[in-house]
Amino acid sequence: MEQVFNFDNELSGKIALVTGGTKGAGKAIAERLLNAGATVIVTARNAPAQIHEKLHFIAADLSQSAGTQKVISEVFQNFGRLDILINNLGGSGTPGGGFAVLSDEDWESTIHTNLLAPIRLDRGFLPQMIERRNGVIIHIASIQARLPLYDATLPYAAAKAGLVNYSKNLSNEVASKGVRVLTVSPGWIQTDGSAGMMQEIAARTGITVEEAIQQVMNSLGGIPFGRPAQPEEVAELAGFLVSPRASYLTGTEFIIDGGTIPTI
Structure with a gap:
């Protein structure tokens, strides 16, 4: 039976959450899903000076367990469910200089933001996706999981490598339960x-x-x-992956890096 897709409004009726969705690639992804008809919620620690009037904003520090629980609770309270989760939040604030300059706090803060935050959100939203046998989770990782810059972003690269591995394992667990889990690993994005x-x-x-x-x-x-890459190019990939057009895709890492990774 041939499937017919409405590309202009293909996410109509879907409720999506984009973490770190007020700037950079996260902002572009949120607006891409909004333009496809989804109801879109975005999170950040602080409200931006300007935000699209149709985006729903939740202020939360997702590096803390209390912040992720706040988001989970507010989404269910205000929207009742979640269909699409884009774990976009990430970044590195640690000093350069290799292993010797990094403290426990540097490692812990980076791992909480880049690995534990998406794990906690997945754990909060997955049960209702599984119950409805419908949902898509995207983990935004990085090519540094494969191509680490030890002098600059050692904890970040390690956390993203863990995220890629976790994402694959999670997809194996929930694919038969109706939930797709995918990883998008960008290279350098011009934000x-x-x-x-x-x-x-x-x-x-x-x-x-x-x-x-x-x-x-x-x-x-x-x-x-x-x-x-431009943020909109990463957003276009994410928009396709959460759409019905990608219904058979799960458990895969999609690298979008302009050819940076030098291996096959």
């Missing part, structure tokens, strides 16, 4: 934050912003596509 970083590097080292961008690409071993 406002990364643009500010390039300006800082340029000012500190006396080079141009363009030279700073090339310097970072060189540190990754080069990006064959010649530039970082």
